Amino acid sequence: MIAEDKAKGYIARRVAKEFKDGDVVNLGIGIPTLVANCLPPGIQIFLHSENGLLGMGPIPPEGYEHPNIRNAGSSSVSFLPGGAIFDSAVSFGLIRGGHLDATVLGALEVDEKGHLANWMVPGKMIPGMGGAMDLVTGAKRVIVAMTHVNKNGSPKIVKTCLLPLTSIRKVDLIVTEYAVFRVEDTGLVLIEYSEESSVEEIKGLTAAHFDIDPRLKTIER
Amino acid sequence: MKKKLITLHEFSERIPSGATLLIGGFLGDGTPDLLIDEILKTDKGGFTVIANDTAFPDQGIGKLISQKRVKKAIVSHIGTNPETQKQMIEGSLIVELIPQGTLAERIRAGGFGLGGILTPTGIGTIVENGKPKLHIDGKEYLVESAIKADFALLKAKKADFYGNLTFAYTARNFNTFMAFAANCTIAEIDELVPIGGLNPEEVVVPHAVVDCLIRGNRS
Numbered sequence: 046m047i048a049e050d051k052a053k054g055y056i057a058r059r060v061a062k063e064f065k066d067g068d069v070v071n072l073g074i075g076i077p078t079l080v081a082n083c084l085p086p087g088i089q090i091f092l093h094s095e096n097g098l099l100g101m102g103p104i105p106p107e108g109y110e111h112p113n114i115r116n117a118g119s120s121s122v123s124f125l126p127g128g129a130i131f132d133s134a135v136s137f138g139l140i141r142g143g144h145l146d147a148t149v150l151g152a153l154e155v156d157e158k159g160h161l162a163n164w165m166v167p168g169k170m171i172p173g174m175g176g177a178m179d180l181v182t183g184a185k186r187v188i189v190a191m192t193h194v195n196k197n198g199s200p201k202i203v204k205t206c207l208l209p210l211t212s213i214r215k216v217d218l219i220v221t222e223y224a225v226f227r228v229e230d231t232g233l234v235l236i237e238y239s240e241e242s243s244v245e246e247i248k249g250l251t252a253a254h255f256d257i258d259p260r261l262k263t264i265e266r
Numbered sequence: 267m268k269k270k271l272i273t274l275h276e277f278s279e280r281i282p283s284g285a286t287l288l289i290g291g292f293l294g295d296g297t298p299d300l301l302i303d304e305i306l307k308t309d310k311g312g313f314t315v316i317a318n319d320t321a322f323p324d325q326g327i328g329k330l331i332s333q334k335r336v337k338k339a340i341v342s343h344i345g346t347n348p349e350t351q352k353q354m355i356e357g358s359l360i361v362e363l364i365p366q367g368t369l370a371e372r373i374r375a376g377g378f379g380l381g382g383i384l385t386p387t388g389i390g391t392i393v394e395n396g397k398p399k400l401h402i403d404g405k406e407y408l409v410e411s412a413i414k415a416d417f418a419l420l421k422a423k424k425a426d427f428y429g430n431l432t433f434a435y436t437a438r439n440f441n442t443f444m445a446f447a448a449n450c451t452i453a454e455i456d457e458l459v460p461i462g463g464l465n466p467e468e469v470v471v472p473h474a475v476v477d478c479l480i481r482g483n484r485s
Contacts, residue, residue, distance in 0.1 A: 097438055113295055132470075173319075173343040176367065177365075182389075
């Protein structure tokens with residue numbers, strides 16, 4: 046097993062390699078947020094936040110927080126030079142209109158067709174979908190960044206999502222601490238795996254069928 | 267010319283129990299806290315609140331929930347407010363969850379004279395249950411009706427006496443288009459400036475959709 050604290054860093058660093066210089070990207074709460082700190086040298090991306098900003102910068106030093114410069118998780122953030130403010134209608138125009146190059150989200154379940162469930166567990170947890178349904182429906186690329194199994198050790202990649210779907214739009218890439226899957230029309234294709242693991246171990250941790258890319262390689266750490 | 271500046275007391279007298287309220291803000295940022303506190307000084311309740319979220323139990327819209335003044339909340343997210351979830355499970359509060367972009371656009375449609383919107387968001391999920399669908403150019407869309415309300419309660423940064431509004435950074439969020447979608451739009455403002463004191467380029471919401479202004483703490 047790969048320890049959880051180590052896993053988060055692995056996932057964030059691998060996702061960070063997916064972007065081109067100048068991409069407009071929305072990062073979800075949790076592991077996706079860590080991606081911003083892992084970008085390779087020479088790659089600058091523009092961070093979008095649902096509550097109405099583009100060009101979001103890091104958390105300011107203590108004592109420099111502005112009460113009205115916040116991200117979609119209510120944390121104090123900052124603007125980078127060239128940043129922009131807009132209302133929620135414009136913000137979701139960027140999202141739904143296909144103007145985000147990518148969105149990175151967590152998941153409760155992803156199935157072998159690439160469908161994502163990440164917004165409720167009936168009877169247990171009903172936080173609401175917030176912006177997730179619009180993000181998955183509208184972004185040019187949807188990248189799932191999640192631990193391979195849940196806290197009980199059960200696979201999060203399943204044959205068919207039992208939880209309510211976020212969108213019928215399939216995700217494009219699934220990145221875990223063990224594996225990277227590309228989603229194709231035929232289903233999941235394993236393209237990279239952790240050198241601390243093996244394809245056999247990944248099969249044991251995955252409750253869905255996946256094909257193996259002939260150019261399969263280990264994840265660069 | 268109608269005078270738009272009113273007192274907090276005049277404000278709360280205008281809001282009847284059971285009214286439908288659009289309330290600006292995103293997790294409390296851009297929510298008119300003074301207006302909410304003034305409502306809480308009365309015994310009025312039974313409101314339908316339409317907003318992005320219910321913030322936190324002791325903050326913004328969350329205070330209306332915690333003091334049981336809300337019978338129905340139409341929002342995109344309640345994950346930060348355990349009290350909302352508790353009342354929903356108990357059955358004392360009706361919660362209607364709407365995707366954030368759909369909620370924003372339904373309110374915008376209401377204020378902009380449209381009957382509704384067509385959106386791909388929610389197709390193939392439980393959000394589409396019971397809603398009509400349309401195929402346009404080979405793509406499927408949900409038909410989502412426009413939203414309007416009795417009152418819009420907004421938070422703005424600056425206003426002139428006419429009611430032109432500017433906003434502070436991310437406090438803008440739902441406040442702009444909500445201004446259009448209510449029979450009576452009331453803005454709590456941090457700063458009042460004379461007519462001519464705003465550069466027309468900085469005005470975000472034009473005065474024609476603002477009915478009342480209330481000076482906030484910093485005015």
